[in-house]
Amino acid sequence: MHSAMRGLIRTVLQDVADNGLPGNHHFFITFDTRHPDAQLADWLRERYPEEMTVVMQHWYDNLAVDQDGFAVTLNFGETPEPLYIPYDAIKTFVDPSVEFGLRFETAEDDVEDEQPEDITAPEEDTTTDETAEKTDAEVVSLDSFRK
Template identity: 65%
Template sequence: MAERIDYGKLMHHAMRGLIRQVLSDVARDGLPGEHHFFITFDTQHPGVELAPWLRERYPEEMTIVMQHWFDALEVDDEGFAVTLSFGNQPERLVVPFDALRTFVDPSVEFGLRFESPGASGDDLDESEDASGPAPEEEDDAAERKDADVVSLDRFRK
């Protein structure tokens, strides 16, 4: 028996379970209303699968957006796989839940941040926004290179 309860590890496991449930629901029913997700993950984590050109461009982490267009979302106990469009080019990504750094649904001001060994949590400067095929949105996505996770407390009254 351990000398102490690792509440941090238990909380991260529970939060990943919440994300697993949300993504499973979306895989089955689609995104409801205005919901959309910004998901940042460690591209070097074991089990992450992405195209070589994406890994080269984002050698440490990347942020994907699941909003207007995504395809073949599959979720299991270990992670999720999804096809997204990057510059009108569909690419399949496989992301283990243990690789997640942030999960944000800005439509309801919800966000989770996972601390990883050696990560400061503030180093979110390399990101990729993948969303629907609308050209004006792709231009906006190309301009966004930083992802900010905002504390929800500042929006509460």
């Protein structure tokens, strides 16, 4: 499923590379800066040692999409910086203009999200014969509804 969703991101970005951002569309892309194939300036990696969210909206340049990721130049405080973001490094991809978003779960996220479960005794069955009779399903022949 992740491969299909990343394929969708590739398709969307390729369309933007070919035709520009249509209408009010813009993207918030959060990615793992520790990914071995992510390329960004040292000062950006130091400032964002784990993850970074970039915005593609009003100003971006040199968008190039390939099979494994995309390159783009974005403006950081009036300083253009080239980035290469592998699709595997993407954690979230959101287009708020159409309320669309993808979030990629990783094994690390699963471990962080695990919470110990409370063990409780099963509830006692309090169904009476009278209640059981009321909840039995009735079988209806569909032939009576056909013309």
